[in-house]
Amino acid sequence: MMINFNTDLGDGWEHAAENFYPRERSDMAFKLGINTVVYTLTH
Numbered sequence: 001m002m003i004n005f006n007t008d009l010g011d012g013w014e015h016a017a018e019n020f021y022p023r024e025r026s027d028m029a030f031k032l033g034i035n036t037v038v039y040t041l042t043h
Contacts, residue, residue, distance in 0.1 A: 009033060012025055012029025013026070013030065
């Protein structure tokens with residue numbers, strides 16, 4: 001189970017290529033998603 005409080009990872013992934021969305025927010029969303037997948041596959 002992964003719990004996110006007051007975050008919207010879907011927006012970070014969906015709008016990553018858009019100029020209006022802050023780049024650092026989408027980078028953090030991708031990092032959290034990748035870390036979750038790697039953790040899930042290794043534990």
